[in-house]
Every structure is written in structure tokens, then in C-alpha cells.
Amino acid sequence: MHINVLTSPYRPDPKIASLGAKIGDVVKAADFPETKLRFRNDRWAATVGLDSLTDSDWVRHFGRFEPLPDNLPQPLALRYHGHQFRVYNPDIGDGRGFLFGQMRDGHDRLLDLGTKGSGTTPYSRRGDGRLTLKGGVREILATEMLEALGVNTSKSFSLVETGEELVRGDEPSPTRSAVLVRLNHSHIRIxxxxxxxxxxxxxxxxxxxxxxxxxxxxxxxxxxxxxxxxxxxxxxxxxxxxxxxxxxxxxxxxxxxxxxxxxxxxxxxxxxxxxxxxxxxxxxxxxxxxxxxxxxxxxxxxxxxxxxxxxxxxxxxxxxxxxxxxxxxxxxxxxxVKRFLWRLGVQSQGADRDRLLVEATERAMVKGKVPIDVFFHHYRGGKIGRIYQATEHNAEFEKLHAEYPPLGDAGHPYWSASMPCSMLIGEVEQIWAAISERDDWQPLHQKVESIRIMGQAHSQG
Known part of the structure; x- marks a missing residue:
């Protein structure tokens, strides 16, 4: 469920140029009032040979968008259409982002560096091309959590606060602004x-x-x-x-x-x-x-x-x-089925039996009122009848689960915790409140560290 992360030297390879001028439009990044580095993902920067950048060089490239060596000479706002809530819209494209660079990782995969909140483009329509700082923080939390849970996700590569005050209709305004850089295996969309x-x-x-x-x-x-x-x-x-x-x-x-x-x-x-x-x-x-x-x-x-x-x-x-x-x-x-077994920490016992276990797990979660935390408790050998209300559905799940051999070693320190690492909306809001009210970034960095420990534990399965 996890990609083995390999370090690699910097190997620029702007293949997007082979698609010609129709794939996107050359644009310029906004000139931001300030650039404060708030997050840099050195774990993934090492996979594309950029972890050795100093903070000042990092900001030059990912806050001021000075081109990376031998890479795209100018950013490209990519062109696309799309169904939005199943209504076709031909008037969209990269409205607040662009493709900034492409390089190879240690697996020789071509990876993109793309932005969010980097300024207006021909597709901005009436938008300001900016990203709220809260939006950037939320993207860090989402990508880190999903990666730890085995989801094939983009990586939040960089977050730079940009010193502008933004007005938004769906959150308290004015609010702080930022520019995010994400690492993706392609920005080619449906x-x-x-x-x-x-x-x-x-x-x-x-x-x-x-x-x-x-x-x-x-x-x-x-x-x-x-x-x-x-x-x-x-x-x-x-x-x-x-x-x-x-x-x-x-x-x-x-x-x-x-x-x-x-x-x-x-x-x-x-x-x-x-x-x-x-x-x-x-x-x-x-x-x-x-x-x-x-x-x-x-x-x-x-x-x-x-x-x-x-x-x-x-x-x-x-x-x-x-x-x-x-x-x-x-x-x-x-x-x-495969991912259910992985999260429960058990080995497959054949397609028919595996489906019975998955169905029983779903019944325990829906009819037995058991939270999704059940994955955590059972990976480490816990009994949900002792943790949650005992029901016939939970007992059915316990009986089936007992027939399955463990998938991996539950000896990682993460499995000794009383509760799993989670990412419910209340936790997200608490992390943002620390930043918004006190400019305290420690809760964010602590949460990222906790999530990565969880990812290490899951990667052993």
C-alpha cells in the first residue's frame, strides 16, 4: 500500500514540453509582499534531489518561483475543461496554479511540481488566484494522513505564507494567504x-x-x-x-x-x-x-x-x-477487500472468506455503531466487545476475524497507544486555531510527526 521512498539526485526532465503549446499557457507568478517559509517536505524533496536547498533558496524557487535549473523556463497554466457536479464547464483551467517543474524520482517516475495560490492566469475568471493559509494547512494535513493510510496521493511539498489579506465568503475574513507547492505523478486530468x-x-x-x-x-x-x-x-x-x-x-x-x-x-x-x-x-x-x-x-x-x-x-x-x-x-x-485486510492487519484466506469478513466488518461499523477506529484496535489484537457496545454484529465480526492470521508485526510502538492517530474536523480546527490566534505552528508539526509514525507502523504490514 506504500511506495518505498528512494532518495535520488536532482534529475530535471520537463517532458510536458513534448506536448507543445496547446497543453498550457505561459504565465508569471504573483509578486507577493512577503515569503515566510512555513513547511518544507524534506522527506519527499530527497526523492527528487531538492532536499539540500537552503531555506533561502527554497523560498526563491517555491515562493518567488525562480525557475529550477534545466527545468521549465516559465510556468505553464494547464488547459482543461470539466464536469463540475456533473455540469459541463468549458471555462476552466489552472485558475490559481501552474506547472512549475518536472523531475525523476528514485523509481525513475516523472513527478510534477505544481502550485496552488500562485496568482492569476487566463483561467482565473473572477477569482484572485490566491490560496488562504488555512487552505494550505488543511492540504498538508490531508495529504500526510492519506499517505500514511496507503492512499495514492499528491504530496504537500512546500507552504509559504505570502503576506496578503484575503476575503472569502465562507470563512472569517480577512484571512492570511499562502502559496502551496504539491508533488504529483502528473497533472493531466480527465x-x-x-x-x-x-x-x-x-x-x-x-x-x-x-x-x-x-x-x-x-x-x-x-x-x-x-x-x-x-x-x-x-x-x-x-x-x-x-x-x-x-x-x-x-x-x-x-x-x-x-x-x-x-x-x-x-x-x-x-x-x-x-x-x-x-x-x-x-x-x-x-x-x-x-x-x-x-x-x-x-x-x-x-x-x-x-x-x-x-x-x-x-x-x-x-x-x-x-x-x-x-x-x-x-x-x-x-x-x-484487499485494503480492508491490510487495515485489519490480516492475511487473505481466499476470496469468498475475505468478502465475508469485509461484510461483517461493515455490519459492525454500521449496525453495531463501531467507529472506523475498529481497524486500529484489531490490528493490534484488541477486542471490540470490550471497547465498544457488544452486539450480535460485533460478535460475528470477532468470530470471523479470529480465523485470520496476522499480516504484519504489531510490535511497532504506534500500536501500543490507547487510541489511533486520527484527523477529525475538530482536530483540524484546533491546529488552525493555534496558528490563527497565536501563530503557533508547533501543533501542526507535531501532528505531521504523529501521522508519519502511524504511516511507518502501517508500512510494516
Whole structure:
């Protein structure tokens, strides 16, 4: 569930240039009043050879956006369209961010450095192109927690406070501002394909498919590359949907412009973690219909993949695309079972028995009123009947679970704690309050450290 992190020298490789001028627009970063470094992710900086930068050099590159050596000479605001809450919008694109650089990591994967809050672009519409400091802090917390729970996620690479006062309608204003840099395995979205399809540019579509296959998936194109790419994306995104569920995570805004072609979760706005297995739980106050509720996230991702298939019809016949889409339900179910077992800390006992255990776990969480903390307590050998209210559903789960051998060593110090590391909304607000009211960043850094310890414990399984 975890990618083994390997250090690497700095190896710039701006492959995006091979897609030509149609992929994005050259832009300039905003000239911020100040640049205070608040967070730098040296663990992931080491994977792309940037951990040796001094703080002042770090700020020059990730606060003032001086180009990295031998990399993109100027930032690119990427072009895309997208369905937003299933309403098609052709008037979007990178409105407050841009692609800043690309480099290889220790696994030879091409990784992007992209921004959030770096200023206006041709796609900003009426927005100011900025990011609130709270939004940046929340993105750090989301990405760190998801990474620790085995989710394929972007990494919060840098957060620099920028000294501007921002006015927002959905939080106390004026509020502090920041610019975030994230590390992603691609910023090519489903919406990127939608834009090219809307323009009817078959040559560009074929070029983009080839780029994604050969550069992002390291695959050799077959006789039907568009269907090949869709199959790969279906596999990755089905697993992403399963990982959200088992992490108890709600992204909140699963629009087609927020789903990238490599199945990596990114762009965190109104996200929440749920305490209970509640399919109706939503993250965004504006999601009044519950379109992106906890229990509907797999459906949303499958629907988005359908829009990718529609776009790929520009260069591919329908039958192989439909065949690829039809794989999603079984792939999602299999990935969910695999991730359930991983979080419970047990080895597979065969598909049929594994599904019974997963179903019993869900019944214990829904009908037995057991929080998602059940994963933690059972990984370390606890009995939920002693921790939570005893019910027939909990007893059923205990009986089935007892038949499973442990997956890994529960001897890591993390498993000795009385309660798991969590990320409920009250904790997020407390961390922000310390920063907002006292400029106290210690709770944030302590939480990141606690999350990483949890990730170490899980990575042993």
C-alpha cells in the first residue's frame, strides 16, 4: 500500500514540453509582499534531489518561483475543461496554479511540481488566484494522513505564507494567504481529455494518449492505445476509490478536473474524514444532494471515467472503451477487500472468506455503531466487545476475524497507544486555531510527526 521512498539526485526532465503549446499557457507568478517559509517536505524533496536547498533558496524557487535549473523556463497554466457536479464547464483551467517543474524520482517516475495560490492566469475568471493559509494547512494535513493510510496521493511539498489579506465568503475574513507547492505523478486530468475532445483535435488526443502511456505509465502502446490507457486508468482509479473508503475519507469535490489520469488523489478543498461508516456523510456544505458523499465516491469516479471514455471516442471505437469501463465494479470490490485486510492487519484466506469478513466488518461499523477506529484496535489484537457496545454484529465480526492470521508485526510502538492517530474536523480546527490566534505552528508539526509514525507502523504490514 506504500511506495518505498528512494532518495535520488536532482534529475530535471520537463517532458510536458513534448506536448507543445496547446497543453498550457505561459504565465508569471504573483509578486507577493512577503515569503515566510512555513513547511518544507524534506522527506519527499530527497526523492527528487531538492532536499539540500537552503531555506533561502527554497523560498526563491517555491515562493518567488525562480525557475529550477534545466527545468521549465516559465510556468505553464494547464488547459482543461470539466464536469463540475456533473455540469459541463468549458471555462476552466489552472485558475490559481501552474506547472512549475518536472523531475525523476528514485523509481525513475516523472513527478510534477505544481502550485496552488500562485496568482492569476487566463483561467482565473473572477477569482484572485490566491490560496488562504488555512487552505494550505488543511492540504498538508490531508495529504500526510492519506499517505500514511496507503492512499495514492499528491504530496504537500512546500507552504509559504505570502503576506496578503484575503476575503472569502465562507470563512472569517480577512484571512492570511499562502502559496502551496504539491508533488504529483502528473497533472493531466480527465478534464484535459475533455477539452481536446471538445475541440475535435484528434492529432492532439493521440499525442496526449501516447504521452500518458509511455511517460506516465511506462507502457508500450498496443494496437488500440486509447482503450489501453482507459484500462490502466480504470485499474488505478478503482483502487483509489477503495482506498478512500477504507481510509474513511471524503474528498468532497470529485469533478472530472480533479481526477488525474494516473489515479492519484489531489487538490484538497472541503475534505473530511468520517468517524463512522456513514455512506451519506458529505464533506462540502454546498454538496446539498450528496453527490460526492462518502458512500457515493466509487460511483462518482466510475462516472468520471465514463466521461474519459466519451472523450477518447475521438480516436477509438466504443466497444473496447465500454469493455474497459465494465471492469470497474469488480476491480473496486477486489481492491476494497484487499485494503480492508491490510487495515485489519490480516492475511487473505481466499476470496469468498475475505468478502465475508469485509461484510461483517461493515455490519459492525454500521449496525453495531463501531467507529472506523475498529481497524486500529484489531490490528493490534484488541477486542471490540470490550471497547465498544457488544452486539450480535460485533460478535460475528470477532468470530470471523479470529480465523485470520496476522499480516504484519504489531510490535511497532504506534500500536501500543490507547487510541489511533486520527484527523477529525475538530482536530483540524484546533491546529488552525493555534496558528490563527497565536501563530503557533508547533501543533501542526507535531501532528505531521504523529501521522508519519502511524504511516511507518502501517508500512510494516
Amino acid at each position: 478534464g484535459t481529455f475533455q477539452r481536446i475532445a471538445a475541440e475535435g483535435d484528434a492529432d492532439m488526443m493521440a499525442q496526449l494518449v501516447h504521452y500518458c502511456l509511455t511517460i506516465l505509465y511506462d507502457a508500450k502502446p498496443d494496437q488500440d492505445p486509447a482503450a489501453q490507457l482507459l484500462n490502466l486508468a480504470v485499474e488505478r482509479i478503482a483502487d483509489l476509490a477503495a482506498s478512500y473508503m477504507v481510509a474513511g475519507f471524503v474528498h468532497g469535490v470529485l469533478n472530472t478536473d480533479n481526477i488525474n489520469i494516473t489515479g492519484e488523489s489531489f487538490d484538497y478543498g472541503p475534505w473530511r474524514f468520517t468517524e463512522f461508516w456513514d455512506p451519506r456523510f458529505t464533506a462540502a456544505y454546498f454538496d446539498e444532494s450528496g453527490l460526492y458523499a462518502f458512500g457515493r465516491q466509487a460511483e462518482a469516479m466510475h462516472w468520471n471515467l465514463g466521461q474519459l471514455a466519451v472523450s477518447l471516442r475521438l480516436i477509438c471505437e466504443a466497444p473496447p472503451l465500454i469493455e474497459a469501463l465494465e471492469r470497474f465494479p469488480s476491480l473496486f470490490q477486489n481492491a476494497t
